[in-house]
Amino acid sequence: MEFFERFAVPHPSFAIYASMVGIALTSLAIVVGLTYFKKWGYLWREWITTVDHKRIGIMYILAALIMLLRGLVDAVMLRAQLAIPDNTILDSQHYNEVFSAHGVIMIMFMAMPFLFGLMNIVTPLQIGARDVAFPRLNAISFWLFFMGAMLFNIAFVVGGAPDAGWTSYFPLASEEFSPSVGTNYYMMSLQLSGLGTLMTGINFLTTIFRMRAPGLKLMQLPMFTWAMLVTNVLIIAVFPLFAVALAFGAMDRMFGTQFFTIGNGGMDMMWANLFWVWGHPEVYILILPAFGIYSEIISTFARRNLYGYKSMVASMVAITILSLVVWAHHFYTMGQGVLANSIFSIATMAIAVPTGIKIFNWLATLRKGKIEFTTPMLWSLAFIPTFLIGGVTGVMLAMASADFQYHNTMFLVAHFHYTIIPGVVYAFIAGLIYWWPKMFGFMLNEKIGKVSFWLVAIFFNVTFFPMFITGLDGQARRMYTYSEETGFGPLNLIASIGAIGLALGFIVLAYNIYWSTRYMPRNIGSDPWNARSLEWSIPSPVPVYNFATLPHVKSSQAFWDAKTKGHNLFPDKVEEIHMPNNSGVPFIMCVIFFIGAFSLIFDMIPLAIASLIGVFACMAYRSFEANHDHGYHIHVKEIEETEERLRGANK
Amino acid sequence: MAQLFPKHHVMGFIFSLVLTVVAMAVVVYDLSYTAAMAILLITAFMQAGVQLVMFMHAGESEDKVTIYTNVIYMVFFAIVTILGTLLLFIWDM
Numbered sequence: 001m002e003f004f005e006r007f008a009v010p011h012p013s014f015a016i017y018a019s020m021v022g023i024a025l026t027s028l029a030i031v032v033g034l035t036y037f038k039k040w041g042y043l044w045r046e047w048i049t050t051v052d053h054k055r056i057g058i059m060y061i062l063a064a065l066i067m068l069l070r071g072l073v074d075a076v077m078l079r080a081q082l083a084i085p086d087n088t089i090l091d092s093q094h095y096n097e098v099f100s101a102h103g104v105i106m107i108m109f110m111a112m113p114f115l116f117g118l119m120n121i122v123t124p125l126q127i128g129a130r131d132v133a134f135p136r137l138n139a140i141s142f143w144l145f146f147m148g149a150m151l152f153n154i155a156f157v158v159g160g161a162p163d164a165g166w167t168s169y170f171p172l173a174s175e176e177f178s179p180s181v182g183t184n185y186y187m188m189s190l191q192l193s194g195l196g197t198l199m200t201g202i203n204f205l206t207t208i209f210r211m212r213a214p215g216l217k218l219m220q221l222p223m224f225t226w227a228m229l230v231t232n233v234l235i236i237a238v239f240p241l242f243a244v245a246l247a248f249g250a251m252d253r254m255f256g257t258q259f260f261t262i263g264n265g266g267m268d269m270m271w272a273n274l275f276w277v278w279g280h281p282e283v284y285i286l287i288l289p290a291f292g293i294y295s296e297i298i299s300t301f302a303r304r305n306l307y308g309y310k311s312m313v314a315s316m317v318a319i320t321i322l323s324l325v326v327w328a329h330h331f332y333t334m335g336q337g338v339l340a341n342s343i344f345s346i347a348t349m350a351i352a353v354p355t356g357i358k359i360f361n362w363l364a365t366l367r368k369g370k371i372e373f374t375t376p377m378l379w380s381l382a383f384i385p386t387f388l389i390g391g392v393t394g395v396m397l398a399m400a401s402a403d404f405q406y407h408n409t410m411f412l413v414a415h416f417h418y419t420i421i422p423g424v425v426y427a428f429i430a431g432l433i434y435w436w437p438k439m440f441g442f443m444l445n446e447k448i449g450k451v452s453f454w455l456v457a458i459f460f461n462v463t464f465f466p467m468f469i470t471g472l473d474g475q476a477r478r479m480y481t482y483s484e485e486t487g488f489g490p491l492n493l494i495a496s497i498g499a500i501g502l503a504l505g506f507i508v509l510a511y512n513i514y515w516s517t518r519y520m521p522r523n524i525g526s527d528p529w530n531a532r533s534l535e536w537s538i539p540s541p542v543p544v545y546n547f548a549t550l551p552h553v554k555s556s557q558a559f560w561d562a563k564t565k566g567h568n569l570f571p572d573k574v575e576e577i578h579m580p581n582n583s584g585v586p587f588i589m590c591v592i593f594f595i596g597a598f599s600l601i602f603d604m605i606p607l608a609i610a611s612l613i614g615v616f617a618c619m620a621y622r623s624f625e626a627n628h629d630h631g632y633h634i635h636v637k638e639i640e641e642t643e644e645r646l647r648g649a650n651k
Numbered sequence: 652m653a654q655l656f657p658k659h660h661v662m663g664f665i666f667s668l669v670l671t672v673v674a675m676a677v678v679v680y681d682l683s684y685t686a687a688m689a690i691l692l693i694t695a696f697m698q699a700g701v702q703l704v705m706f707m708h709a710g711e712s713e714d715k716v717t718i719y720t721n722v723i724y725m726v727f728f729a730i731v732t733i734l735g736t737l738l739l740f741i742w743d744m
Contacts, residue, residue, distance in 0.1 A: 233724075273739060327735070337744065
């Protein structure tokens, strides 16, 4: 009986039991629905086994939107608890679990897949490639991420959710102080998705270096692709380190090693150190793609080419390097001396310089532009002032001596939401709306889109601005309650009302997707925004082979120059195209990974070993398969017919 | 005949033997901790360099620049991480 008791939730509540029922019913409904509509084969052939970067990108974005919903529900629960003093909606244990889940899900399972989704769909199209460098690896990346995310999401109904925060600091996260399996879930699910992230980084860096269209030089890459290039460099630098830190932490908890223990030669602070050596570049892994997205959108809708291309690239490279040398600003108060804090303090403030250059470049691009206020442009314009508030409060926090006052207060919470929400969420939503027609062949409704924009843009400030004030007054973060005498009540109530508005904004966004899928017209042409880069030169939605013939590129905005100056982008004749085969192996391998990780979490070693063998068997199978799996060819006639059909329908 | 003789490999082999013998000195002779660590660090990095250049042929192909950029980047990141951690935990704790 003891064996099964481990799977019970250690601290249950009505909400958790209700979730169990909800999850069971939803899963059942999905299975029944797929069987009833006979969609299993379609799902397997077209999606699960796919190696097409566009489909993988769509799956990433779908997963990200679902995780956005989950993270949003967590956030609303947190704000509900904090709305009035001495509230009792959540007890302390549940509050800990919910804020841990909110942080991990929003960063690792919402922002990261959203980034990879856009990266998958757009990068190969912007450089004129037919797929990524390693299509099969790309599928493995996605399924590893997906399995990691699912593993994290079942934690709260099977065995108990992690409750040590998204940073999961030791010694709190050690076996001694967090005895439930929750933190094991944290270690293993991030390990899986981190592995996928590292593979994506290698894959896309190779793609950008090796698979550019004829004539496309590095200094002519569209700004989004440049952002992806530096992002992937950062991923390759820091994710191996995170994998090692997670492995140490997992071994401490599962096998009794002593890396992060207090005694026995271990060093608990080393976890915080390693976590932030990864964690700080990680936030730049999220923000740099956003800078790329804004550059594309602002230049498209200001109808001007991007101001200061070279300084944009240089500032991104500078941010990349600086982001590697600032991590200690997350723990100024840990006990190191003034010298160390001063060095990291100055390095941190230095980041404001290249970021400022980028802000001024965007403003200069807007200057004298014929600005069109489309929805993606609205998100981008709202980003600039909002992010600026986040940025300048960041400089305040960077001052080590002052930080002793702000550390772990709501001021910090307000600061990083002011950077991450405009910097990442606005950007990815803007990018999603901007590239939506390229993915699906219809646009999202502008009117509904603007409603959701205004809801989010207004209520974001209502939610997070009060936290600056309560934080300066001393309200600590991660505290599940506060007394009435503190006087935090009214401002917290305002913040909670804001959270409802914010949630409403995202619901309208989801409704927009539903409405547009049903009612928006399908014949929109290949270039609905009158945009500048190569992805708009091919039909929407994009055919499986992307480019019938490879484009010949002469400038950084090849498609714009082709439109305005009349270059011929596609001088070549159509030839047979060689494409990679679909494969079920990545999915099967990642399911085995999932089983292995799950069995490690619950200390079922034989099953874990069996899974490891299974993973190696999948790799061995691939090695032998590679001898006879040569992909397939699309014939000239078929390409010409497809092009005729897609372009004809669009005109 | 000159083309057939694997000069690089033989030189690399001899270098790595010599470096191993020097590193052995740490065990054989009774050295102070500082001296021993210094010898080990220097020979270890030289050994890695020999492997990279002589056996893995970095610098012989067209990818020369890419490979060395990668190596320098990796070394930069490793040094930043290690020195930063030492600064935080030992030199200024």
